[in-house]
Amino acid sequence: MFFDNIIYRGYERLLTGEVRKDRIPRHIAVIMDGNRRYADRLGIVRNLGHTYGARTTEWFLDWCWELGVKQATIYAFSTENFSRTSDECAMIFDLIIKKLDELIHDPRTHERRMRISAIGEVHLLPSDLQDAIRRAGDATRGYDEMYLNIAAAYGGQREILDAVRDMAREVRSGELHADDIDESTISGHLYTNGTLIPDVDLIIRTGGDIRTSNFLPWQANGSECAAYFCAPFWPEFRKIDLLRAIRVYQVREHERKRAATRRIIDMLAACGHAELEDAIGHVRRAISRKDTATVAGN
Numbered sequence: 001m002f003f004d005n006i007i008y009r010g011y012e013r014l015l016t017g018e019v020r021k022d023r024i025p026r027h028i029a030v031i032m033d034g035n036r037r038y039a040d041r042l043g044i045v046r047n048l049g050h051t052y053g054a055r056t057t058e059w060f061l062d063w064c065w066e067l068g069v070k071q072a073t074i075y076a077f078s079t080e081n082f083s084r085t086s087d088e089c090a091m092i093f094d095l096i097i098k099k100l101d102e103l104i105h106d107p108r109t110h111e112r113r114m115r116i117s118a119i120g121e122v123h124l125l126p127s128d129l130q131d132a133i134r135r136a137g138d139a140t141r142g143y144d145e146m147y148l149n150i151a152a153a154y155g156g157q158r159e160i161l162d163a164v165r166d167m168a169r170e171v172r173s174g175e176l177h178a179d180d181i182d183e184s185t186i187s188g189h190l191y192t193n194g195t196l197i198p199d200v201d202l203i204i205r206t207g208g209d210i211r212t213s214n215f216l217p218w219q220a221n222g223s224e225c226a227a228y229f230c231a232p233f234w235p236e237f238r239k240i241d242l243l244r245a246i247r248v249y250q251v252r253e254h255e256r257k258r259a260a261t262r263r264i265i266d267m268l269a270a271c272g273h274a275e276l277e278d279a280i281g282h283v284r285r286a287i288s289r290k291d292t293a294t295v296a297g298n
């Protein structure tokens with residue numbers, strides 16, 4: 001055990017050093033799956049699995065902070081989760097309230113200037129949880145160094161549907177012209193409202209399932225963002241799992257850049273001399289647009 005610990009710490013230090021040399025994702029979203037299966041495996045009551053899971057969430061936020069991840073979105077309660085027993089739902093709601101109140105009084109929240117907010121159909125949640133969300137929002141309103149976004153009563157398709165309804169209302173009242181609707185208009189109508197919560201760079205899912213379960217489908221750029229699926233249940237998720245996930249994101253970013261460069265070279269090769277000047281103009285504009293997008297996205 002002692003020896004295992006030394007190996008683990010060494011590996012963690014090595015990976016930390018490696019990932020720090022490259023670009024750190026700005027926004028990580030996590031599907032914290034496997035709390036109940038973890039409890040089943042230990043032979044303890046299932047609700048305790050969620051309690052251990054919430055402890056991991058706290059560590060996860062520490063690691064994000066250490067590594068410079070600015071935005072963390074956690075899937076705390078999906079709209080599908082409402083179908084669980086009322087006892088379990090009540091336990092999860094109480095746990096989120098407890099954690100929010102702890103976060104409000106935790107000096108780390110204020111040292112990190114961490115803004116806490118919720119995304120989802122918050123009005124469907126019990127009123128004491130809505131109050132706790134409001135308290136956490138009020139206590140951290142001015143903060144802008146780190147963002148903790150709690151997805152509660154959240155469903156990705158529903159979020160898009162609500163955005164479409166909002167836009168339809170605005171078109172009807174003349175505030176918005178249908179022809180002006182583009183990607184940024186849609187982003188601006190999501191619960192995440194484009195500006196404060198940028199698109200997701202990396203989605204992590206624990207617990208062995210390889211799907212993103214209606215989580216931030218628009219913000220994940222239609223699954224274009226990097227995804228990391230791992231076997232450990234959420235309560236067992238360790239810093240090295242996060243570091244491995246970030247490494248996957250970094251490899252993915254390099255691949256994207258290589259593919260973009262290859263495309264530009266192919267395009268130039270396909271041009272005759274007469275079209276070359278024109279093509280170079282296009283490429284310059286494309287590169288400058290990409291740089292702007294990169295700066296905005298990071």
Ligand code: FPP
Pocket residue numbers: 032033034035036037038050053054057058075076077078081092095096099100150207
């Ligand atoms: C999924 O595991 C987990 C949840 C539905 C609840 C997660 C909520 C928390 C950990 C609270 C965190 C909140 C804050 C504010 C820190 P599961 O129940 O689906 O597990 P299973 O896959 O084993 O069934």
